[in-house]
Amino acid sequence: MRTFNHIGIVTTEKKEGAILNEGLNVWLTDYNQSPNRIEFLKFEAGSCLPELVQTQGHIAYTVPSIEEELKGKKVIFGPAPCDEHLTIAFIEEEGIAIEIMEIK
Template structure:
């Protein structure tokens, strides 16, 4: 299963309600609180995230099986856990960035 979850937009402007994800040094907003399911990402200058994930918008999908979702894809960021029970990975396909997400409960998302 791949279910649309959000669109991620990089920004240099602080956003209301953003929270800090220490591992990636990025501030993120909760797309569930945006009427069009937009997640804003504001990267610290020394964020380890580089390239297309940092520079381009992305489309986020909830997936049932991360390994299956990544099979055959050009992986930009291997799966990591920004909070307990929540895993994300980023891939590049046809020049676009996609985020795949698995989580046990939506309450485990980093903006909770």
């Protein structure tokens, strides 16, 4: 079962407090610090994330098993481990990017 985690909004300016994720080549704000659970994203040239994510943003959900959640879905990125506690993937549903997150 999916649980809402955050929404990703693409911006053309680096927001205060944003940190560069060098692996993805994107500046990210901490959605845990946002009262509306917003993650602002400013992409640098050469980001490996799909164009759909870079142009339209995304909605993110946590799931108990990323492997199970991705079965039969249109996967557009990943799965990719971010650290020992987080694995992410992006799928396309209803024409938008959905981030799937497994947090251990």
